[in-house]
Amino acid sequence: MTVVQTAVAARRAGRALQALTTDQRVAALHRMAQALVDNAEHILAENALDVADAQALVESGELAQASADRLPLTEAKLGTLAAGIRSIADADEPLGRVIHTTELADGLVLRKETAALGVLLIIFESRPDALPQIASLALRSGNGLVLKGGKEARRSNTVLHAVLTQALAPDVSADVIGLVHSRSDIAELLELDDVIDLVIPRGSNALVRHIQANTRIPVLGHADGICHVYVDESADTAMALRIVLDSKLDYPAACNAMETLLIHRAVWASLGESLVGALESAGVTVFVGPEAAGVRTDLPRASSLAFEYGDLRVAVELVDSVEAAIEHIHTYGSGHTEAIVTNNTQTALQFQNTVDSACVFINASTRFADGYRFGLGAEVGISTSRIHARGPVGVEGLLTTRFKLTGTGDTVAPFSAGERAFTHRKLV
Amino acid sequence: MTVVQTAVAARRAGRALQALTTDQRVAALHRMAQALVDNAEHILAENALDVADAQALVESGELAQASADRLPLTEAKLGTLAAGIRSIADADEPLGRVIHTTELADGLVLRKETAALGVLLIIFESRPDALPQIASLALRSGNGLVLKGGKEARRSNTVLHAVLTQALAPDVSADVIGLVHSRSDIAELLELDDVIDLVIPRGSNALVRHIQANTRIPVLGHADGICHVYVDESADTAMALRIVLDSKLDYPAACNAMETLLIHRAVWASLGESLVGALESAGVTVFVGPEAAGVRTDLPRASSLAFEYGDLRVAVELVDSVEAAIEHIHTYGSGHTEAIVTNNTQTALQFQNTVDSACVFINASTRFADGYRFGLGAEVGISTSRIHARGPVGVEGLLTTRFKLTGTGDTVAPFSAGERAFTHRKLV
Numbered sequence A, B: 001m002t003v004v005q006t007a008v009a010a011r012r013a014g015r016a017l018q019a020l021t022t023d024q025r026v027a028a029l030h031r032m033a034q035a036l037v038d039n040a041e042h043i044l045a046e047n048a049l050d051v052a053d054a055q056a057l058v059e060s061g062e063l064a065q066a067s068a069d070r071l072p073l074t075e076a077k078l079g080t081l082a083a084g085i086r087s088i089a090d091a092d093e094p095l096g097r098v099i100h101t102t103e104l105a106d107g108l109v110l111r112k113e114t115a116a117l118g119v120l121l122i123i124f125e126s127r128p129d130a131l132p133q134i135a136s137l138a139l140r141s142g143n144g145l146v147l148k149g150g151k152e153a154r155r156s157n158t159v160l161h162a163v164l165t166q167a168l169a170p171d172v173s174a175d176v177i178g179l180v181h182s183r184s185d186i187a188e189l190l191e192l193d194d195v196i197d198l199v200i201p202r203g204s205n206a207l208v209r210h211i212q213a214n215t216r217i218p219v220l221g222h223a224d225g226i227c228h229v230y231v232d233e234s235a236d237t238a239m240a241l242r243i244v245l246d247s248k249l250d251y252p253a254a255c256n257a258m259e260t261l262l263i264h265r266a267v268w269a270s271l272g273e274s275l276v277g278a279l280e281s282a283g284v285t286v287f288v289g290p291e292a293a294g295v296r297t298d299l300p301r302a303s304s305l306a307f308e309y310g311d312l313r314v315a316v317e318l319v320d321s322v323e324a325a326i327e328h329i330h331t332y333g334s335g336h337t338e339a340i341v342t343n344n345t346q347t348a349l350q351f352q353n354t355v356d357s358a359c360v361f362i363n364a365s366t367r368f369a370d371g372y373r374f375g376l377g378a379e380v381g382i383s384t385s386r387i388h389a390r391g392p393v394g395v396e397g398l399l400t401t402r403f404k405l406t407g408t409g410d411t412v413a414p415f416s417a418g419e420r421a422f423t424h425r426k427l428v
Helices: A003-018 A022-038 A040-059 A065-069 A075-090 A130-140 A151-168 A183-189 A205-213 A237-249 A265-281 A290-295 A322-332 A345-354 B003-018 B022-038 B040-059 B065-069 B075-090 B130-140 B151-168 B183-189 B205-213 B237-249 B265-281 B290-295 B322-332 B345-354
Strands: A098-105 A108-116 A119-124 A144-148 A177-180 A198-202 A227-231 A258-264 A285-288 A313-319 A337-341 A359-364 A381-383 A391-393 A399-410 B098-105 B108-116 B119-124 B144-148 B177-180 B198-202 B227-231 B258-264 B285-288 B313-319 B337-341 B359-364 B381-383 B391-393 B399-410
Touching (some): A022 A151, A151 A177, A177 A183, A198 A205, A237 A258, A237 A265, A237 A337, A237 A359, A237 B399, A265 A313, A322 A345, A337 A345, A345 A359, A391 B399, B003 B108, B040 B065, B040 B151, B098 B399, B130 B144, B130 B177, B198 B381, B237 B258, B237 B337, B237 B359, B258 B322, B265 B290, B265 B313, B290 B313, B322 B345, B337 B345, B345 B359
Parallel strands (some): A119 A198, A227 A258, A258 A313, A285 A313, B119 B144, B119 B198, B227 B258, B285 B313, B337 B359
Antiparallel strands (some): A108 A399, A381 A391, B381 B391
């Protein structure tokens, strides 16, 4: 099949998938989960070849060690993936959920229901675990799928794709999950705005920006994760230390890691200094903004306050109030995740209600911004867009809605003529 | 203010609007409604000047009569607009509505709430009534707004904008609703994908296509409205006639008017011929598709089955089954609105559950696809996109969501270490 045929076939197979019963879709997902377990040996053998090749590429400097580290699968990982698919299978049916029902007029009833989006194009790098996760989310939500994995995981992705699509029979067509490999395939797919409904790039900021700049198809994702922790004047010292260190150190490369620490000027001496000290002790290089530079002339200046370090570096800035912290976040942030540490309920709520980001936390680490931790089962990505889906995106973000109206021969003419009247009675 | 300053000011004022209480936002809307009534004389005087100029332009051939027809305001229209704003004001608060609440772990509670989108750019043609409608929907949903009206309604829009924004004081800044006039302003605004969150073009297909092709900002709207009525083999004759005529004739220029009539081959002789006859009697020119051409060689062939006539023309095609009708719609439709006429419940549900359009109707005219008729209060437009909002869009489509997490100093490290466990208990 050509790339275009792959996408068109995914749409057709997706529509057939939507027409199945819940039991049929759920059974197909359980077969997929079982197939991962049953074919573990074959999958791990193919994966081992990718891992060996990647190691050679790392040694020759053609692949980053971090990318190679994300490649290996294990029997335990396959078991976890299977369990994840089963839990997605057993969650409530997402399709056809009635959002509201309105009686428009006597005998004329409108329902707004959830429906599948259509065809998703998901582009992911190295980590082959993503393939079964994404495939199960797409299937659960009735969507056709075209996947493009990283070339370093080509054999792993190929075998995972084969195992999963074989398990779909007999009810679901294997066409529902297409797999493409090359960069030129992607370029072609990004042109198909009449076939593909949503692109989800999972990978580096550079990948996301490249996709956003090269397609008219809506893109769900985030290029930047410039997350802030604001330590208020009434913050508890131990809590501030705990949250600041966890937000920065738990996984510095993650998009939900803290990049800028805002400290209320009133607690700089009593608390700010020890936060900076604790970060430095943990191996973090601290850069200062213009205000913090006034109190710590010894520290290097941050070249920008809108920067995602993604490693053991952080920017620290002083603010004079919660309003100033919010203003700083609105000016320099990327709308991903921000946290306040405070014992003042009023200030906490002001921050949470005013900060215009996907995730706004009170007294909790920014690292909680994650589909699994949020209880969404799994996530296809985190969106910093305000359109369609925002924050960690699970099955819900892969749905749209449909209006279904059922009448008994109704026409609008009698309403225009004043012979009939709308009731607009909310039924559900 | 420059155009960019107008948009930035709208974002700032929108954020301030979101921070107000419900009562404050509702009071501002009621002041807007009252201002339309109180300033009727002034508004109508300015409108009369636009109408006079437009008539001159029509006579010199520079403006379409249809555009000129949409210009006039009356005291009664202003009263209706005021009533509409009051009903939007008195509807349930759309912001901060809790979608779900989950206990992630002991003492760690996540809420997903509705939030304002941010800044909307709405581009509309001639009809000045749109300005107060859109302004009230945007205000109700906490959004900043930049409006661009048609140049033929410039004086009407200017006075409406002045009257409405003056009524916003003291709680809401007048900056929350910006108004621009020129085409070059639009080009500049379409570049501002970091300030404007959503563009809604209301106007001709050409306008919508132009906007879609010239911005990276998400566009909500529809370029095409190729709506189908499928008359099934078990359709009631009188009902079929009524729905077909209403769908085509009630307002042929509307996007929800029928463009293609699909007829089951089995009822061509008994019903199809009379439907065609009734359409022709009503002044409709009937074109035939390849199959219908076989039974009506005398009628002109439709040059395309994916065509929006938007006037007293229609395409008619024969199909052999409901499946074939669905296939036809998926091939040639625009995903707007489709209706089936049938007395067979099974067939009706098959059609409604399978057709992949924003609105799918059983035994009702396609003309019901409208925000007012759907009971949404008013609409900012009809979306054929599957992303974000689909079908007629009211206040709900102008919202996004925000995740709010409240903890007591929680960090993710203890969860990774197995010292704490997620409960993921659904609270609401």
